[in-house]
Amino acid sequence: MLKPNVETFLACDSSYEAAKVVLFGAPFDSTTSFRPGARFGPSAIRHESFGLETYSPYQDKDLCDRAVFDAGDLELPFGSAEAALDAIEERTETILKDNKLPLLLGGEHLVTLGAVRAMVRRYPDLHIVHFDAHADLRNDYLGVSLSHACVMRRCYELLGDFRLHQFCIRSGEREEFAFAKAHTCLHPFSFDGLEETITMLAQKKAPVYLSVDLDCLDPGVFPGTGTPEAGGVSFPQLFSAMAAVCRLPVVGADVNELAPGLDHSGVSTATACKTVRELVLLLSGNA
Numbered sequence: 001m002l003k004p005n006v007e008t009f010l011a012c013d014s015s016y017e018a019a020k021v022v023l024f025g026a027p028f029d030s031t032t033s034f035r036p037g038a039r040f041g042p043s044a045i046r047h048e049s050f051g052l053e054t055y056s057p058y059q060d061k062d063l064c065d066r067a068v069f070d071a072g073d074l075e076l077p078f079g080s081a082e083a084a085l086d087a088i089e090e091r092t093e094t095i096l097k098d099n100k101l102p103l104l105l106g107g108e109h110l111v112t113l114g115a116v117r118a119m120v121r122r123y124p125d126l127h128i129v130h131f132d133a134h135a136d137l138r139n140d141y142l143g144v145s146l147s148h149a150c151v152m153r154r155c156y157e158l159l160g161d162f163r164l165h166q167f168c169i170r171s172g173e174r175e176e177f178a179f180a181k182a183h184t185c186l187h188p189f190s191f192d193g194l195e196e197t198i199t200m201l202a203q204k205k206a207p208v209y210l211s212v213d214l215d216c217l218d219p220g221v222f223p224g225t226g227t228p229e230a231g232g233v234s235f236p237q238l239f240s241a242m243a244a245v246c247r248l249p250v251v252g253a254d255v256n257e258l259a260p261g262l263d264h265s266g267v268s269t270a271t272a273c274k275t276v277r278e279l280v281l282l283l284s285g286n287a
Contacts, residue, residue, distance in 0.1 A: 002071045007043075007047065007072075008072075009045065009068075010050055010052055014067040018067045018069075019069035020066075020067055020100060021068045021101045023276075024103075024105070025073035026073070026107040027041070027074070028084045029107060029259075030081060031081055031147040033226075034227045035259060038226055041256070041257070041259065041272070043073060044258065045105055045255075048269045051273070056277060058278060063277065068280055074091060084111070085117070087114070088104070088111055088113075092117075101253075103254070103283060108148040108257060110146060110147060110148040119209050123207040123251055127206045128209045128211060129197070129210050129245050131216040132168060132213035134227065136153065136172075136213075137172065137176040148257075164183075165201075166185065167191050167193070167194060167241070168233055169188050171227075185197065189231065194244055195244065198245065205249070207250075207251045210245050210252075213256055213257045214275065215229060218231065221234060222268050224259055224267075224268025226259050235274070242279055246279075246285075250282075
């Protein structure tokens with residue numbers, strides 16, 4: 001039985017038994033390739049969430065009307081990516097076994113792999129919808145296969161061809177783009193093609209995992225991330241895209257790559273909080 005966290009995300013203080021959505025943090029950034037600090041993302045999102053209203057004017061919905069449980073942050077060993085992934089996988093598996101929907105807060109993007117390992121066992125026909133500035137399809141980064149630069153390549157290996165749908169991608173090695181052309185459904189620079197993807201997935205009735213790397217946002221909007229890339233999307237565009245995906249049977253999700261210490265204005269953390277609020281409302285309406 002999971003116990004309630006002392007400081008929860010805004011209004012996510014339901015009992016575990018009553019909750020449809022279970023939020024938990026993975027404060028891990030040991031493989032970050034440029035600027036570290038994403039390990040502080042989950043706690044910052046919780047703490048700063050109280051600067052928001054529980055009510056979303058975007059959706060005309062209120063967190064106070066939803067049953068969401070915040071299980072707090074996992075205690076992760078920073079020296080071992082595999083041990084950290086094992087802990088994330090175990091927590092995700094527990095939540096799924098109890099017929100609840102997991103929402104993971106990173107941390108760097110590698111944390112997604114731990115959740116996806118558990119999700120694929122529960123849903124063998126899983127598809128991933130991936131919002132990111134980076135393809136994350138390297139086979140290795142400096143000889144290491146477990147890196148945030150390789151996370152979607154590792155997820156692809158669990159899924160197989162054309163079950164990974166990538167949007168906003170505007171950075172990667174030439175080999176990553178070639179690999180994507182042959183094996184994934186990559187939509188560079190924007191959300192163009194998202195509606196067609198949603199129509200196709202709806203016809204398949206496929207379970208969907210949504211992974212939101214916040215660096216899909218333009219660094220003018222969201223500078224507090226480890227590897228910012230010019231040319232990103234706006235918050236309204238991201239919200240609209242998440243809302244569109246959540247018309248599908250989304251069975252799990254994550255939000256990652258906030259490094260709060262890299263934006264002393266606090267704007268990036270506030271944006272991350274608002275993203276999580278909207279996603280919690282979307283998922284809890286779906287669950």
